[in-house]
Each structure stands twice: as C-alpha cells, then as structure tokens.
Amino acid sequence: MERNEGMRYLAKTCNNSMWGRWALRCNLTQDCITNSPIKLHTVLNDPKLEVGAVEFLTPDLYAVPFRHRKEFVRPHEKYNIILALITTANARVKLYDYMDRIVHEDECKLLYTDTDSCFYLHRRNKKPPFRVGDMLGMMSREYEDWNIIAFCTGGCKQYAMKMKHRKSGEIKYVVKCRGCWDTVDSPLDFNQFKVYSKILFYKIFVKKMVEAYGEEQDPVVLERTHFQPSWRCGEVTSRSQTRRYAPIYDKGFVDADLDCYPYGYRGNPILDPTV
Numbered sequence: 531m532e533r534n535e536g537m538r539y540l541a542k543t544c545n546n547s548m549w550g551r552w553a554l555r556c557n558l559t560q561d562c563i564t565n566s567p568i569k570l571h572t573v574l575n576d577p578k579l580e581v582g583a584v585e586f587l588t589p590d591l592y593a594v595p596f597r598h599r600k601e602f603v604r605p606h607e608k609y610n611i612i613l614a615l616i617t618t619a620n621a622r623v624k625l626y627d628y629m630d631r632i633v634h635e636d637e638c639k640l641l642y643t644d645t646d647s648c649f650y651l652h653r654r655n656k657k658p659p660f661r662v663g664d665m666l667g668m669m670s671r672e673y674e675d676w677n678i679i680a681f682c683t684g685g686c687k688q689y690a691m692k693m694k695h696r697k698s699g700e701i702k703y704v705v706k707c708r709g710c711w712d713t714v715d716s717p718l719d720f721n722q723f724k725v726y727s728k729i730l731f732y733k734i735f736v737k738k739m740v741e742a743y744g745e746e747q748d749p750v751v752l753e754r755t756h757f758q759p760s761w762r763c764g765e766v767t768s769r770s771q772t773r774r775y776a777p778i779y780d781k782g783f784v785d786a787d788l789d790c791y792p793y794g795y796r797g798n799p800i801l802d803p804t805v
Contacts, residue, residue: 549614549617551608551609552608552609552610552611552613552614552617553609553611553614554606554608554609556603556604556605556606556609557597557598557600557603558597559582559595559596559597560595560596560597561593561594561595561596562592562593562594562595562596563587563591563592563593563594564591564592564594565590565591565592570584570592570594573594573596574594576596578598578599578602579596579597579598579599580596580597580598580599581594581595581596582594582595582596583595587764621645621646624667625643625645625646625648628648628660628669629643629648631659631660632648632650632659632660634659635652635659637652637653637656638650638651638652638659639651639652641681641683642681642683642689644686644687647669647672648669649678649681649683649689673693675695675696675697676693676694676695676696676702677693677694677695677696678691678692678693679692679693679694680692684776685780685781686708686781687706687707687708688706688707688708688775689705689706690703690704690705690706691703691704691705707775709773749774749775749776750774750775750776751772751773751774752772752773752774752775753770753771753772754770754771755768755769755770755771756768756769756771782795783795
C-alpha cells in the first residue's frame with residue numbers, strides 16, 4: 531500500500547458527496563430550455579413555480595430559470611435530514627473527544643481544529659494522546675514524512691505551515707485559505723513561486739496577517755484571469771478576478787498571547803471538569 535494523492539482526493543470527494551446528499555437543498559434553481567411555445571407557456575403560467583427572466587437563445591429557442599415555491603417543494607429521493615443531523619453531531623462529538631484528550635495531556639497544546647482534523651503541539655518523539663491509524667473514526671498523520679517547524683492560523687480554514695522533510699531536509703510551505711484560488715496572476719512580487727500555496731507566502735501570512743491581528747492592516751490582494759462560459763450567449767470570455775484576504779476569527783475572542791477563547795469564557799481554563 532502506498533500513498534496516492536489522486537485516489538485520496540477522489541475517495542474523499544465521493545465520501546463527502548454521499549454524506550452531503552442527505553441534506554442537499556431541495557429547491558435549487560433549474561433551467562427549462564425549449565423551442566416549444568406550449569412548454570414555454572406551461573412553465574410561465576404554472577402557479578407552483580417562481581419564474582425568472584426569459585432568455586431568447588435563438589429566435590426559436592427559449593431558456594427559462596425557475597424554482598418551486600416553498601409550499602410546493604418536495605424532498606428528493608436521497609433526502610434524509612435525520613441521517614445528516616446524526617452524522618454531523620457524531621462527527622463533532624468525536625472531534626471533541628480528540629480535543630479533550632489533547633487538552634488533558636501533559637505538555638500538549640491544541641492549536642487548531644477543523645471538521646475532521648486538528649493541529650496540536652507536543653514534545654518530539656512523544657506518544658500521541660490518542661491512537662493513530664487509518665480506520666473509520668481514527669486520526670491519521672497528514673504529513674507523516676515531514677516535521678512541522680512552524681504553524682500559524684488566522685482563523686477557521688486559514689492556516690500556514692513551514693515543514694522540513696525528515697530524510698531530504700527539503701523545506702516546504704503549505705498555506706490553506708478559504709475561498710482562494712490555486713493559481714493567481716500576481717504572485718505578490720515572489721515570481722519564483724507558481725503555486726498559490728507558495729504565492730501566499732508563509733512570511734507574508736505570518737508577519738503581515740497573523741502577527742498584526744487586531745491592528746489596522748491592508749488585505750492581501752490576489753488577481754487572476756479565468757475563462758467564463760456563457761450558455762446564454764454561446765461564448766467563452768476571459769475575465770479578470772480580484773479577491774482580498776484578511777484574517778477573520780468570529781468564534782470567540784483572542785487575547786494578548788494570541789490564544790483563542792469562546793464567548794462567555796471567564797478566568798483560567800478548568801482542565802478537570804469534575805473539580
């Protein structure tokens with residue numbers, strides 16, 4: 531057995547898609563494309579539908595966006611909100627169990643958590659506070675062949691790591707940032723980096739964005755050119771997009787030591803809930 535990033539991504543996508551189908555929204559906008567006047571008038575005059583603007587693709591071809599009114603929405607065949615709630619609730623309880631073990635372990639500090647992952651600080655060669663493996667419900671090492679030299683985060687789904695390969699000594703930078711692209715056109719004056727995880731450079735992320743948290747700061751501006759197809763016009767155009775990034779944390783408050791606490795927290799943390 532060996533690591534295969536492509537198969538891992540595919541398996542993760544299939545798994546997430548399966549769970550997500552249970553809670554998929556049942557009233558997404560649809561498009562009716564027809565050359566039949568009868569079909570067009572049927573859609574336009576249906577009292578169960580909310581109809582948008584009619585597009586004339588050709589003199590004889592029409593496109594009508596529509597969706598059902600709330601009182602007429604029916605769940606699709608795979609919809610099961612109970613299973614979705616149970617799955618999400620159990621996943622959060624499982625993650626909390628890992629968080630609790632880390633907090634109660636000596637010389638360990640929890641740095642960051644997401645839906646199915648966590649970053650924590652511990653002494654080198656120290657046994658993890660929980661069992662590591664590849665079975666369902668177990669945590670596995672995301673970067674097993676690397677040592678994480680430094681880690682910083684600006685909030686949920688926005689973090690950066692500096693890593694060193696255990697054998698070759700190669701230095702690697704990884705940046706995960708919500709809503710940002712894999713590639714951009716303006717690499718923030720670091721033209722030697724072509725991939726976005728290296729473009730939003732570690733030093734910029736740490737010095738400009740994280741260490742200056744709470745101060746007035748200019749956001750990082752990213753630009754790219756992308757292709758935008760239009761089925762209404764039957765053409766593909768290239769357009770420029772711009773996105774601005776600044777660290778946002780709204781799950782609690784951050785103290786002077788950059789430690790995060792939930793709203794309502796008072797005093798020193800109580801490690802043993804029975805005390």
